[in-house]
Amino acid sequence: MTLMKLTASTIAIAAVSATAAMARDNIQIAGSSTVLPYATIVAEAFGENFDFPTPVVEGGGSGAGRKKLCEGVGENTIDIANSSSRIKQSDIDLCKTNGVEEIMEVRIGYDGIVFASDIGGPDFAFTPADWYNALAAEVVKDGQLVPNTAKTWADVNANFPAQDILAFIPGTKHGTREVFDVKVLEAGCKASGAEEALVAAKGEEDGKKACLALRTDGLSVDIDGDYTETLARIAANKNAIGVFGLSFYQNNTDKLKVATMDGVVPSTESIASGEYPVSRPLFFYVKKAHLGVIPGLKEYIEFFVSDDMAGPEGPLAAYGLVSDPELAKTQEAVAAETPMGALN
Amino acid sequence: MTDATSQTGLPGAQPRKSLHAADARTRRRNASEARFRFFGAAAIAISILALIVLLTSVLGNGLSAFRQTFITMPVALDAKVLDKSGTGDIEVMKKVTTIGYAKVIEKALTAALAEKGIATDGLDAKQISGLLSQEAAASLRNQVLADPSMVGQTVDVKLLANGRVDGFFKGRVTMDSAKLDSNISPEQLELALKMREAGLMSVSFNSGFLFGGDASELRPEAAGLGVAILGSAYMMLIVLVLALPIGVAASIYLEEFAPKNKWTDLIEVNISNLAAVPSIVFGILGLAIFINFMGLPQSAPIVGGLVLTLMTLPTIIIATRAALKAVPPSIRDAALGIGASKMQAITHHVLPLAMPGILTGTIIGLAQALGETAPLLLIGMVAFVREFPGAPPEGFFDPASALPVQVYNFTQRADPAFVERASGAIIVLLVFLLLMNAVAILLRRRFERRW
Structure with a gap:
């Protein structure tokens, strides 16, 4: 008898799942783990103050989020993709093939990338060239291109203490790594004169690529996890220097000491003014076909870029987001539901 | 002949000594016996030590939550x-x-x-x-x-x-x-x-920790496990309701009715194989079938439950078949002998006797499913979910989180206050696992029959 009952309930469940075409009433968001904390802060406040349910926010990485966004139109696809780097042409093409014609690009602000070491360690004042000379596979020494043999920071720059080089940098799957490559390694490669030497030795394209080649003797460590992992590694190895997001550093100022870059201390102000060199814009991308279909989607976007949230006095800035000076333009574009044009 | 050999010993053997004084060979044997025991005890000691380290770190970090x-x-x-x-x-x-x-x-x-x-x-x-x-x-x-x-x-x-x-x-x-x-x-x-x-x-x-929803990084003090506990409960319910009848039916057929040929052999090999497949594979399957093909919503306990059902089924089938095998054939023969049909013999005699074993296997399978994160990653359940899902059955389609997922989420947050929350969530998860395993042991003790 019990078996019969169990079978009956199984069939009942199966019947329920078959009629699953229910209207979704919550917003679904996925993407960058850098944007994730900001998105959860907005989602939380949105759920509190509006009559719509709190949006569901997933992490997973910028690229994965954009891919999910481009999977198609419909209630079982996400509405918004968070991204810490700009959308790529390949994503837009994927969107087109899957019927996602119009996407809105919303820039929410800027994020700084900082270099920090254990709170008890010495102070550092870096330039991109220092980082290039410390981590690159090949550096210029006395006018010659030689493999990198620097063991301590003093070998890199005589002004630094003789602390062993050990750097925890974001792994290649992170959007942060892209910024590190461009704003630190490439800039350092140029500034130290290595780019010239590399281009002369290997040709235009390969030489520029070689700028991004890192030493493989274990002094530069890729971290594929989050900043929490980098922090734990620094706690275990006090000599190490790690790469963090500004907001993460601001939440852990009692454990980390931040280094200056080109003489500028990273802060929301110095990043907003453009003085601090290592920063990047943060975006989210909205599937326009879902506006007016998913309840609260438009309200959520408008709320996100409102002065109460993304403005310089808002909670996002308090958490470490560098407020966009052109926020008013973004607000206008959102209100007019302007889709993004072609990538330039 | 035998008498003669036992008295004179084998040719070339040493003359017999007293049994009370151990000779070199006996001493070696005793020593290796002692070593063997020592290795066993050392293995236990290492496991207990690891457990103590784990528990002290989790309890030390997490109790304050x-x-x-x-x-x-x-x-x-x-x-x-x-x-x-x-x-x-x-x-x-x-x-x-x-x-x-x-x-x-x-x-x-x-x-x-x-x-x-x-x-x-x-x-x-x-x-x-x-x-x-x-x-x-x-x-x-x-x-x-x-x-x-x-x-x-x-x-x-x-x-x-x-x-x-x-x-x-x-x-x-x-x-x-x-x-x-x-x-x-x-x-x-x-x-x-x-x-x-x-x-x-x-x-x-802090009742909010057990009954509240998740919170953003600006307010770690408000983060709770309510949504995750409810989500996990919904999924376990779905797994139980689906996996138990399907698993038991499959096992009964394979064990009692199926002819022994290469097809059933093939099925058997595949079931054992599936039990060892990495759980993320079931997540990929769930994404392809339940979300992309069937159009079920993302982040919903129904999809999580279905995926975990697929993952738990092999475990339940293997346990159930073992329990059915353990019922002596004499019971079936006796039932058939007095004129019962095959179905009557199974439902009236074999199944009730195998029930404790089946339930134990099911609960262990459920406990395994409860701690699983990887398959949920792909179906959108590793997410920030603050809103409670509704009452079942509609609630099965609302977004929800799960306990192990919440642990994972908490460990990724920047604010140091989330460290205690993560450990606190582990404690809650451990308590649930402990309860389920205790029920499994209880069932076995109370109802298991030995022949």
């Missing part, structure tokens, strides 16, 4: 601010956002401090209200909207204190670390100490 710092104070709910129309119309009252409520609370806190005679020199209004959690305004707003008659009165409310203040009373934040901390100052902590002495602030049991 069950206690939380609260600020209890009277709040004057000004009708002019909170109910602008003066009619008690809920739709009008909803227009007042949490920013408005934050101001009401700020005012109340200043008043309460003045009443108790606590000096707040050198601290501006923002720093004083910084002692409160940002959740406070939201929780007050919900209370007022739930009971609009409160407006115009002065009510005593219990509000969450800021995570850093809470950390100070738990020893995570010290005066020294506060000096370096950009989110709190030593002066604020001193004010907190004074408030505690005056009875405004207290540390008490």
Whole structure:
């Protein structure tokens, strides 16, 4: 008898799942783990103050989020993709093939990338060239291109203490790594004169690529996890220097000491003014076909870029987001539901 | 012949010595026996040590999550601010956002401090209200909207204190670390100490941790496991309802009815194989079939439950078949012998006797599914979900989180207050696992029959 009952309930469940075409009433968001904390802060406040349910926010990485966004139109696809780097042409093409014609690009602000070491360690004042000379596979020494043999920071720059080089940098799957490559390694490669030497030795394209080649003797460590992992590694190895997001550093100022870059201390102000060199814009991308279909989607976007949230006095800035000076333009574009044009 | 050999011994054998004095060979044998035992005991000791290290680290970090710092104070709910129309119309009252409520609370806190005679020199209004959690305004707003008659009165409310203040009373934040901390100052902590002495602030049991939803990084003090526990419960229910009957039916057929040929062999090999497939594979399958093909919603317990059902089925089938095999054939033969049909023999005799084994296997399978994160990653359940899912069956389609997922989420957050939350979540998960395994042992002890 019990078996019969169990079978009956199984069939009942199966019947329920078959009629699953229910209207979704919550917003679904996925993407960058850098944007994730900001998105959860907005989602939380949105759920509190509006009559719509709190949006569901997933992490997973910028690229994965954009891919999910481009999977198609419909209630079982996400509405918004968070991204810490700009959308790529390949994503837009994927969107087109899957019927996602119009996407809105919303820039929410800027994020700084900082270099920090254990709170008890010495102070550092870096330039991109220092980082290039410390981590690159090949550096210029006395006018010659030689493999990198620097063991301590003093070998890199005589002004630094003789602390062993050990750097925890974001792994290649992170959007942060892209910024590190461009704003630190490439800039350092140029500034130290290595780019010239590399281009002369290997040709235009390969030489520029070689700028991004890192030493493989274990002094530069890729971290594929989050900043929490980098922090734990620094706690275990006090000599190490790690790469963090500004907001993460601001939440852990009692454990980390931040280094200056080109003489500028990273802060929301110095990043907003453009003085601090290592920063990047943060975006989210909205599937326009879902506006007016998913309840609260438009309200959520408008709320996100409102002065109460993304403005310089808002909670996002308090958490470490560098407020966009052109926020008013973004607000206008959102209100007019302007889709993004072609990538330039 | 045999007598002769036993008396003279084998040719070339040593002359027999006393059995009481151990010879070299016996000593070697005894020594290797002792070593063997020692290795066994050492293995146990290492496992226990590992368990102790794990438990102390989890309990040491996580127990504090069950206690939380609260600020209890009277709040004057000004009708002019909170109910602008003066009619008690809920739709009008909803227009007042949490920013408005934050101001009401700020005012109340200043008043309460003045009443108790606590000096707040050198601290501006923002720093004083910084002692409160940002959740406070939201929780007050919900209370007022739930009971609009409160407006115009002065009510005593219990509000969450800021995570850093809470950390100070738990020893995570010290005066020294506060000096370096950009989110709190030593002066604020001193004010907190004074408030505690005056009875405004207290540390008490944190029911919000067990029954509240997740919270963003700005308010770690408000983060709770409610949604995750409910999500996990829904999924376990789905797994139980689907996997048990399907698993038992499959096992009975394979064990009692199926002819022994290469097809059943193939099925058998595949079932054992599936039990060893990495769980993420089931996640990929779930994404392809349940979400992309069947169109079920993302982040929903129904999809999680279905995926975990697929993952648990092999475990249940293997356990059930073992339990059915353990029922002696004489019972089947006796039943068939007195004229029972095959089905009667199975449902009346074999199945009841195998039930304890089946249930034990099922519960162990469920416990395994409860701790699984990887397959949920791909179906959108590793997410920030704050809203509680509705009552079943509709609630199965609402977004929800799961306990192991919540642990994973907490460990990724920047604020140090989430460390205790993550360990606290592990404790809750361990308690559930312990309960399930205890039930499994109990069932086995109470109902298992040996022949």
